[in-house]
Amino acid sequence: MSENRQFETSLVHAGEAVPRHQGAVVTPIYQSAMFEYSGETSYHDLKYIRLNNTPNHTGLHVKLAALENGEAALVTASGMAAISTTLLTVLRPGDHLLAQNCLYGGTRDLVTSDLADMGIEFDFIDADNPASWESLLRSNTKAIYVESMTNPLLEVGDLEAVPAFAKAHGLTSMIDNTFPSPYNFKPLALGYDISLHSATKYLNGHADIVAGAVVSSTEMIERVTHRLNHLGGSLDPHAAFLLNRGIKTLALRMVQHNASALQLAEALHEHPKVAGVNYPGLPSHPAHERARRLFKGFSGMLSFDLKGGLAAADCFMKAVTLPIVAPSLGSVETLVTRPAVTSHAGLDPDERRGLGISDGLIRVSVGIEACSDLVQDFEAALSRC
Numbered sequence: 001m002s003e004n005r006q007f008e009t010s011l012v013h014a015g016e017a018v019p020r021h022q023g024a025v026v027t028p029i030y031q032s033a034m035f036e037y038s039g040e041t042s043y044h045d046l047k048y049i050r051l052n053n054t055p056n057h058t059g060l061h062v063k064l065a066a067l068e069n070g071e072a073a074l075v076t077a078s079g080m081a082a083i084s085t086t087l088l089t090v091l092r093p094g095d096h097l098l099a100q101n102c103l104y105g106g107t108r109d110l111v112t113s114d115l116a117d118m119g120i121e122f123d124f125i126d127a128d129n130p131a132s133w134e135s136l137l138r139s140n141t142k143a144i145y146v147e148s149m150t151n152p153l154l155e156v157g158d159l160e161a162v163p164a165f166a167k168a169h170g171l172t173s174m175i176d177n178t179f180p181s182p183y184n185f186k187p188l189a190l191g192y193d194i195s196l197h198s199a200t201k202y203l204n205g206h207a208d209i210v211a212g213a214v215v216s217s218t219e220m221i222e223r224v225t226h227r228l229n230h231l232g233g234s235l236d237p238h239a240a241f242l243l244n245r246g247i248k249t250l251a252l253r254m255v256q257h258n259a260s261a262l263q264l265a266e267a268l269h270e271h272p273k274v275a276g277v278n279y280p281g282l283p284s285h286p287a288h289e290r291a292r293r294l295f296k297g298f299s300g301m302l303s304f305d306l307k308g309g310l311a312a313a314d315c316f317m318k319a320v321t322l323p324i325v326a327p328s329l330g331s332v333e334t335l336v337t338r339p340a341v342t343s344h345a346g347l348d349p350d351e352r353r354g355l356g357i358s359d360g361l362i363r364v365s366v367g368i369e370a371c372s373d374l375v376q377d378f379e380a381a382l383s384r385c
């Protein structure tokens with residue numbers, strides 16, 4: 001139905017009930033744990049919230065698949081539920097995973113601690129250096145896992161080499177596409193087997209729910225769904241309703257996030273008190289050309305260092321008035337954090353600095369406020385620090 005439609009149209013219409021439920025323009029919240037038995041023969045087909053098949057789930061599955069041109073999709077209770085359940089579908093005890101070396105903190109801990117406890121081995125790879133991957137392959141290597149843009153340095157690895165390498169060596173390729181969102185980047189079109197999202201971020205966009213998504217082939221989504229049915233990380237119908245509502249405005253929001261972040265990055269880049277800005281949209285970014293080739297826009301995430309280091313960063317965080325000092329990202333409000341004391345606080349300080357994350361680094365999730373107000377607020381804070 002939605003195959004030939006533009007992305008913006010799919011956001012609004014894909015997966016919406018035909019015919020409408022009682023004529024309702026918006027699919028109502030089906031707040032019913034179980035549904036009347038109607039002859040189902042498989043456990044996974046019984047209608048029950050945990051089995052991910054209420055009308056609020058199935059509509060979202062069609063919509064999410066349409067957004068990234070996947071055959072199928074699955075919503076989950078959180079981004080981590082999507083990531084953990086999918087990794088536990090693809091990998092078994094004794095298997096080996098190649099994973100990018102600067103993963104989202106929760107994913108990194110999952111791989112190094114929880115999966116390791118289950119006998120799943122891993123090696124970290126430099127995603128920008130495909131020539132170094134082959135020497136890390138083992139007979140039990142089953143999958144390769146990367147992120148479209150890394151947190152908090154906004155690095156863009158060799159995203160084209162990953163699916164090619166996976167195909168050459170019989171691996172499943174997986175990518176966390178949370179930062180660009182499906183508006184800016186569609187990994188399945190590049191040959192990835194599985195795209196993962198924290199829908200808590202741009203997909204929902206309003207900082208009021210936690211949710212996740214998996215997009216892949218019909219066969220893979222059936223396997224992940226059966227795993228999720230047993231592990232239990234299912235999205236509540238009310239959260240599914242809010243996510244569906246949020247997704248409808250994804251394109252409008254991303255246009256503003258993309259434009260504002262670029263403008264703010266340029267203003268910071270030129271500011272005499274700023275030592276460096278990490279944003280793939282700047283020509284000074286090491287992977288700028290690659291990001292331009294692969295992404296429609298560069299998203300709303302950036303980070304920067306001040307010449308005054310940690311003391312100036314502390315001062316800046318107190319002096320800005322519009323941004324909210326809070327973790328997470330991808331919502332309509334501008335948020336600022338210092339990764340050294342939030343997302344990357346768990347790392348050994350030397351290891352953290354080795355990754356390029358200074359103690360004073362400031363990460364910004366640029367919201368959809370008027371960019372001129374943001375630039376003015378940032379410049380006023382910088383003038384005082």
Ligand SMILES: *Cc1c(COP(=O)(O)O)cnc(C)c1O
Binds near residue numbers: 078
């Ligand atoms: C937030 C985030 C996650 C985890 O998602 P939750 O919804 O918080 O479970 C995973 N990957 C990335 C890149 C994220 O930003």
